[in-house]
Amino acid sequence: MTEEKAKGNADLPEKGTTVLMLGNPNVGKSALFNRMTGANAIVSNYPGTTVDFTSGTFIEGGHTYTIIDVPGTYSLEPRDAAEEVAVRMLRDSPDATVMIVLDATKTDRGLYVALEVMERGMPCIVAVNMMDAAHEKKITVDIAELQRILGVPVVSTTATSGEGVRDLAEMLRKAKVADIGAIAQRLRGEEQERESVRGCGGCGGC
Amino acid sequence: MVFSSDARWEMVDAITRQTVTYGTYKHTLGDVLGDLTVKPLTGIPVAFAALYAFWSVFTSFAGTLMTDGFMVKFFDGFWLPWMQSVWPDPASWHYFLFVGNPAADTCFEAFGMLTSGLFVSIGVVLPAVLVFYLMMTLLEDSGYLPRLAVLMDSVLHRIGLHGYAIVPIILGLGCNVPAVTATRILETKKQRFIMMTLLALFIPCGAQLGIMMSVLPDLVGIVMLCLIVGFCIFGFVLNKVIPGENPEILVDVPRYHWPVKEYVAKKLWNRTKGFLKEAVPFVLFGILVVNLLYLGGVIQGLANLLEPVFVTWFGVPKETVGPLIAAFLRKDLAIAQLSTIPMTTYQMVASVVLVTIYFPCVATFVVMLREGWKELIAAIVVLFVVVFIYGGIIHGIGILLGVA
Structure with missing residues (x-):
């Protein structure tokens, strides 16, 4: 057991921004978390490695972030006690920013819980992790298009090598609440982006 | 919305x-391997091979090379005689607590905090857990565990679990x-x-496995067999008795x-x-507690009190009461202590099995409590029933075989 591991319902730090890492099991949340905070969350190659939360901090652009690595979950209707921890953390941190972590080789699976989080109106940022594995499997994810559709920052990362982690850290401050209605419209091809486009392509990053 | x-x-x-x-x-090669390790026809032999490889590395590196080749020589040949010569007053209580038996030739027999305590934790268990952790990390990180889970699914379903319980x-x-x-x-x-109940009962930890390999190398197999059989029998019974669902395995x-x-x-x-940081102080502390209880006459009293149960029901000598108390703090310590009691082979096997199943160590107890006190109490009730029944069964088998 590492010391970073805050147990049970320990108080969450009040200073700075709290960032909850959320996503399916075994998509590399703990690996990303370790990369960003230098902490020692246990990383393995099987779903369900993280069954409790771990928190750590990092400073980016003069701003302190407290990142919390929570157990992976397939949806916000918990299936087991580990998923319950994740859902409880989300419920107990209404002011948190949510970093949704997707596995680039299984984007669809992770997007389900991503949409559930977005429906809750919490500020989000998306990390499409495991880009190296996707590359090997000849799967490409159009990050810019995903960002345009979702209207929140999307960053591609490979936690094992550290690629994109810097970007992810910088983009955290641009996390924003997704407009789920607008996403549905964009998907139907009804572009109603007059406000956000402003001649920049509407990447959602600003 | x-x-x-x-x-x-x-x-x-x-x-x-x-x-x-x-x-x-x-x-790719990875995919081919992936298929081969999940399909039963090829997967089961692979699983056995993996297990065997695991075991042989464990025994040869930790047991033969580190413990027997180096640590035993150092602790018994140098450390113990040195402690015995420099510590003042062999008849005093502090000598008893820290150095132990002044006539002991080995660190197992001495049973002092600074002799047996350091030898058991650093000399025997540390090399064992080091290898064990390395092998386990490789299993975890390669992605083999979920495949083992799929492979074990049908077996584990019979005891109210599914494949993912392998984790x-x-x-x-x-x-x-x-x-x-x-x-x-x-x-x-x-x-x-x-x-949780089966974990607390039948799964020995790495520290315990390490010490068993070192002090009872010939009996590890039979002890493990007793534990695996018990795991299956009582899993089967618990599955029948406990209400509730056991859904199908769903694993990525x-x-x-x-x-x-x-990583x-x-x-x-x-x-x-x-x-x-946690185990070594506990081993030392465990020896201290047991030695203090000996000094206070508590263990002797308990031994006499429990003698009927131990001797007639379990078929083990009453001296095993001391190790059973130590087992609450550290199982590895208890096994080390058992190994110094003169016993027949049957008695040794039975008492090692009893030490393993009778109670979770205090650290396990605490985390179980954190997962829910009602479950913990229920688990302890089950535990006592199982210890009593299974201890009796093993004794019965021993009598039938003519060894007890």
């Missing part, structure tokens, strides 16, 4: 249609503490209860990948650090 689950999946489909493209993909089981072979927390990946209360089998060197190193370091 909140959508229905169907609407959400439709959106997910639409998003992936617009953003994800799949190229043509050639099967807490394997973790438990390292240490029961993370294993108890890992039961959270099981879906129902029934599964979690069965798993990840791709194999080479364990990332720095392996980090994990190994953290686990070893945890062992040095």
Whole structure:
């Protein structure tokens, strides 16, 4: 057991921004978390490695972030006690920013819980992790298009090598609440982006 | 705005249609291996081979090379005689506590905090857990565990669990503490209860395995057999008795990948650090407590009190009461202590099995409490019943075989 591991319902730090890492099991949340905070969350190659939360901090652009690595979950209707921890953390941190972590080789699976989080109106940022594995499997994810559709920052990362982690850290401050209605419209091809486009392509990053 | 689950999946489909493209993909060696290790026909032999490899590395490196080749020579040949010569007043209570028996030739017999305590924790158990943690880390990081889970699914279904229970089981072979927390990946209360109870009862931890290999190398096999048989029998019974569901296994089998060197190193370091910081002081503390209880006459009293149960029901000498008390603090310590009591082979096997199953060590007890006190109490009740019944069965078998 590492010391970073805050147990049970320990108080969450009040200073700075709290960032909850959320996503399916075994998509590399703990690996990303370790990369960003230098902490020692246990990383393995099987779903369900993280069954409790771990928190750590990092400073980016003069701003302190407290990142919390929570157990992976397939949806916000918990299936087991580990998923319950994740859902409880989300419920107990209404002011948190949510970093949704997707596995680039299984984007669809992770997007389900991503949409559930977005429906809750919490500020989000998306990390499409495991880009190296996707590359090997000849799967490409159009990050810019995903960002345009979702209207929140999307960053591609490979936690094992550290690629994109810097970007992810910088983009955290641009996390924003997704407009789920607008996403549905964009998907139907009804572009109603007059406000956000402003001649920049509407990447959602600003 | 909140959508229905169907609407959400439709959106997910639409998003992936617009953003994800799949190229043509050639099967790699990893995929071939992945298939071979999941299909029963090839997977089961592979599982046995993996287990065997695991075991032989464990015994040869930790047992033969480190402990027998180096640590025993150092502790028995140098450390113990030195402590015995420099510590003042062999008849005093502090000599008894810290150095132990002034006439002892080995660190096992001495049973002082600074002799046996350091020898057991650093000399025997540390090399064992080090190898064990390394092997376990490789199992965890390569992606083999979920495949083992799929392979073991039908067996584990018979005892009210499903394949994914293999994760807490394997973790438990390292240490029961993370294993108890890992039961959270099981879906129902029934599964979690069965798993926790079986962990506390029948899964020996890495420290215990290490010391068994060192002091009772010839008996490890039969002890493990008793534990595995008990695991299956009582799992089967618990499954029948406890109400609740045991859903099908739902697991995402990840791709194999080479364990990332720095993760392996980090994990190994953290686990070893945890062992040095938590286990070593506990072993020393355990010896202190047991020695104080001996000095106070408590153990002798308890031994006399429990003699009927121990001798007639379990068929083991009453002196095993002392190790049973030590086992509450550290199981490895208890086994070390047992090994110094003169006993027949049957008595040794039976008492080692009893020490393993009779009660979880205090650290495991604490995490079980954290997972729910009602379950803990229920687990302890089950535990006492099982110890009594299974201890009796083993004695009965011993009598039938003419060894007890």
